[in-house]
Amino acid sequence: MKLAILVLEDEPDVRAALERDLEPLARTVRIEPAQDVADAREVVAQIEAEGDVLALVLADHRLPGTTGVDFLCELAADPDTAYIATVLVTGQADQADTIKAVNLAGLDYYIAKPWSVAELDAVVRKLLTDVVEATGLDPMPHLAALDPVRAMDLVRRRLGDR
């Protein structure tokens, strides 16, 4: 079983750039691109079917058809997917979008374009660790993609529980 990150972005160049910056995690975490919300739903179903766990969605807010914010709201409203960490990656969300994302989608983080690689890496690791902690998953197989300090703490606690 692998943790999975969904990169939802309609501009191919931006999508590729996000994936490239997430490359250090790519051997540990499954990273899947999607270009619109319909595509994203397909990916979510596939990840589940293959026994992996979707832990994080990075979404642009401007997408053709349904907006990224609406998709994040959708995930937050469904108890089966509510645990998934959500990040809005955007250059031009207006205030109403942002308020909606925070209030209704339980937005975990907001990354402004252009992002810095270090910020992206830190945010993703922190959120993956949050999800592992909250869902009680075994951190061991995912250590390379988690926040090192907190991950070791989790491992120790888990060993102590036994």
Place this chain on the structure above:
Amino acid sequence: MTTTVLVIGEGERAQAAVREITDDIGETAVVHSFKRTQNLADWGGPGAGATAVALVVLVPGDDDNVDDLIESVIAHPASPDPRILLVTDRPYLDDISRALDRRDVAGVVANPWTPGVLARYTRAEVSRWLRLHPQGEPVPEPPPVGSDLLRELRMPLEAATHELLEALEEALGPRPRIHLPAGVHISREDLDMDQLYIVVSGRVSLTVRSPTTGNVTLNHASTGPIIGLLALTDRRGSMVTARTTTPCEIVQLTVEQLDRALASSARVGAMLATLSFRALSARLRRAQSDRVQKTELNRKLQDALTELRQARADLVAQARMATLGELAAGIAHELNNPVAALTRSAEHLADDLPRLLGDDPVTRGVLEQALGGIQLDARAERAARKEVLAVVKDPVLARRLVAAGVTDPEQARKLVKGRDAAGVDRVERAAGIGASLQALEVAASHIGTLVAGLRQHARPDGLDGAQRVPVDVHETVRSALLLLGHRLTDVTVSVKAKPGLPLVLGTPADLVQVWTNLVTNAVDALDNRGTVKIRLDAVTDDRKVTWVRVRVEDDGPGVPEELQPHVFEPRFTTKHGVVRFGLGLGLGIAHTIVHDHSGTIGLESRPGRTVFEVRLPAMEEER
């Protein structure tokens, strides 16, 4: 028609007033008597054959407020605008200010009055009211003026002059008449006046010197028959120059002669006062109306000044725009060569690189793919990645290979066989170079389009005297659509043309540009989904001019109302840092070209229906 007179008041005096008035004008007037103004409410008004109330003689009681009384009188429908005579024995009146302000009070008569006086005043006021409110009957003459001064003031001017002369000659003996031709100066500005001239006949003009505008001639009508009135005062410096403008007959008097005449004859004084009073009041009236006129002129001048300032600001703005336009055209021209160099270089690089890269089909394939600008969509990318992953086993490598364009699992296997890191690296670099070259070409062509648009706007082809020829407008529309073919894949464009349209005189290439810009604008507005209808017909206007009319209609969202007045203004719009000139420059160019063809272009837009209408004057048919 009898005149209606009211007497309002109580007591002996009021009754005396009724008696005196009835005795005096009882034959032509009906006198109604009321004790209090309240009683007016029950009055049915003057009967048939009587006028509205012409005069009210008001005799207020000690405790009455005169303003209140007058207001209740004029509130009565039968007395909309009466003359009001107030009869009172009060030493002070402090309650008629509102009535005076409205000019309601014609006069105040002290009580008790000299018998007969009230009747005379009544007659005068009734006659005045009848003059103000004509009843279609001759108005009775007002009572004659009793005093000399009032009588003389109302005399015709000439008669008054002759009376003065007569009185003077009675006192001084005959005075010689001096005959003057036109152009003689009787008085000059700045010289002391010590004589008086009486103009018996002819005309004299008065002029005043002005430091800025030279001599100003005063109005002839205000001159009057006496010149040198100032000689009578202690300020003798003449303010005006008096000059005869026609042959004149005048009589001259020194101040001493006048003094002697005045001392011996009261009539000289009276007539001199009369004439002086009239001359001065005429001049005063004139001065006042001049002042009003001056204020009016000042206001007009101020308006004109404001308009001038605005016009100048507009001109400056226009000049600035023109300069900017020239600058833009210059820059556009200068940019041509570097842009051409960029485009050529990118092409050469694209030609040379594959040869440099050798025969490796994978590398060349990847490069060409990147040069073509082909990018997989996310779904295809995931599928390809999955297949490649199955072969190379490493998700990072799989992503990189697919990103570089290696989607064939067989090729991928060969590349990573024996852990050939250099092979993967080479493929990624080739893909990178391809993508960069492609970006270069796109950028260069973007700049090229911008430059071409700018140059066209600054100096559209044909405006510099290109040959005008008879043009079939329908043909130019077809050419435009042919040129636009690649942009019209997702939009339905229909053309309907009335057969037998007249030709127009114009430059075909420019007209093609107009239709291209209008259709491009419509397609942009539709966001590539919808219908564009082009209709061509001929219309004849009120002045019997025939126009070829082209209407380009789309069913897009429409131009926002606040933008509509500006769509033809040439400008760029920037959105997210990207310079666009779909709406703006393109329509500006169309506007310039249409106007250069003596045509008109207009816009009518609401959501779901936007129509650009172009009219071009048809060529006159040969006979």
